[in-house]
Amino acid sequence: MASGHSDPPKLPKAIKLLIAGGFGVGKTTMVGAVSEIRPLRTEETLTDRSVGVDDLTGVETKNTTTVAMDFGRITIGDEFMLYLFGTPGQERFWFVWDELARGALGAVVLADTRRLADCFPSVDYFERRGTPFVVAVNCFDGTPQYELDEVKLALNLGSAVPVLLCDARRRESGKEVLITLIKHAYSRRPAAAKEASVR
Amino acid sequence: MNMERSPGDAQEEWLLDEPTVRPYVMTRGRTDARGRFDLVTIAVTIRSTTGAEVGLDPEHLTIARLCRRPLSVAEIAAHMDLPAGIVRVLLGDLLEKGYVAVQQPQPETDVLDERTFRAVLDGLRAL
Numbered sequence: 001m002a003s004g005h006s007d008p009p010k011l012p013k014a015i016k017l018l019i020a021g022g023f024g025v026g027k028t029t030m031v032g033a034v035s036e037i038r039p040l041r042t043e044e045t046l047t048d049r050s051v052g053v054d055d056l057t058g059v060e061t062k063n064t065t066t067v068a069m070d071f072g073r074i075t076i077g078d079e080f081m082l083y084l085f086g087t088p089g090q091e092r093f094w095f096v097w098d099e100l101a102r103g104a105l106g107a108v109v110l111a112d113t114r115r116l117a118d119c120f121p122s123v124d125y126f127e128r129r130g131t132p133f134v135v136a137v138n139c140f141d142g143t144p145q146y147e148l149d150e151v152k153l154a155l156n157l158g159s160a161v162p163v164l165l166c167d168a169r170r171r172e173s174g175k176e177v178l179i180t181l182i183k184h185a186y187s188r189r190p191a192a193a194k195e196a197s198v199r
Numbered sequence: 200m201n202m203e204r205s206p207g208d209a210q211e212e213w214l215l216d217e218p219t220v221r222p223y224v225m226t227r228g229r230t231d232a233r234g235r236f237d238l239v240t241i242a243v244t245i246r247s248t249t250g251a252e253v254g255l256d257p258e259h260l261t262i263a264r265l266c267r268r269p270l271s272v273a274e275i276a277a278h279m280d281l282p283a284g285i286v287r288v289l290l291g292d293l294l295e296k297g298y299v300a301v302q303q304p305q306p307e308t309d310v311l312d313e314r315t316f317r318a319v320l321d322g323l324r325a326l
């Protein structure tokens with residue numbers, strides 16, 4: 001930063017968490033349950049230039065897409081602001097995820113055991129990206145109860161990925177999910193990885 | 200040692216990636232060339248506006264008013280019902296003219312140092 005300016009006021013730093021998963025799995029519900037503000041909605045209008053670019057001719061087709069994201073906020077003292085973004089989990093929104101995942105501390109993948117496949121793209125995405133994530137199985141009333149081990153197996157998750165049950169409507173439950181994610185992300189931080197790989 | 204690709208490898212690879220600059224934002228022909236603002240970049244007004252400023256549109260003044268308390272790009276966009284891309288451009292104007300200060304989010308590489316980890320954990324537990 002330039003040194004000639006007077007010091008800017010001390011501002012809280014933002015920390016970003018993502019809540020992903022299929023349509024109707026409870027993303028917005030969970031954001032609302034833990035957020036200190038009513039969930040807000042923002043739209044990103046993106047021109048995805050990586051789609052349809054022909055390197056040989058230089059001809060470029062722009063695809064403009066608008067994606068709505070629900071988000072909430074949790075103030076952590078006067079130093080940090082935690083932002084939770086409920087993100088659409090469809091593959092065609094991957095470029096939005098790229099935008100959101102940059103700098104994100106971690107992600108919650110919400111799963112519904114009646115439609116488990118809906119969360120596959122999210123799991124794939126965060127695995128590939130290396131974003132720490134946990135899988136939270138939202139327990140809708142009357143849902144057949146699966147063992148968490150079965151879910152883990154079905155999702156082909158690494159053994160270190162936490163899987164837990166939750167009720168997206170309850171703040172206490174959302175809190176537990178977020179705490180599990182923060183702990184997991186901390187254990188996965190680059191420094192911890194280096195310590196673990198020291199020969 | 201373990202020679203398989205682990206999630207940790209993937210993460211370090213990702214950390215080396217240059218941020219992709221997508222010049223997708225256009226506002227009256229101006230692109231968002233003044234530096235990117237993340238959705239969670241936080242802005243606060245540091246010089247008050249009177250409404251008579253030359254070169255500030257009503258939207259600029261609204262942002263300056265909203266940001267009397269620190270707000271993220273996403274919140275400004277939601278409150279103004281504008282796409283985040285437009286807010287980024289307007290915020291760029293305000294930053295350039297010295298009306299706001301911004302705080303970029305923690306870079307991914309050190310987002311979870313131990314102090315941050317403890318603070319966030321305590322904050323969540325106190326919810």
Ligand SMILES: Nc1nc2c(ncn2[C@@H]2O[C@H](COP(=O)(O)OP(=O)(O)O)[C@@H](O)[C@H]2O)c(=O)[nH]1
Pocket residue numbers: 021022023024025026027028029030086138139140141166167168169
């Ligand atoms: N019974 C029950 N309903 C839920 C639960 N979580 C979400 N819902 C309902 O499921 C619907 C979809 O939830 P929503 O949060 O909008 O899903 P999103 O598309 O992932 O954002 C809403 O009507 C919620 O009230 C839950 O844990 N139990």
Ligand SMILES: [Mg+2]
Pocket residue numbers: 027028029070086
């Ligand atoms: Mg939703």
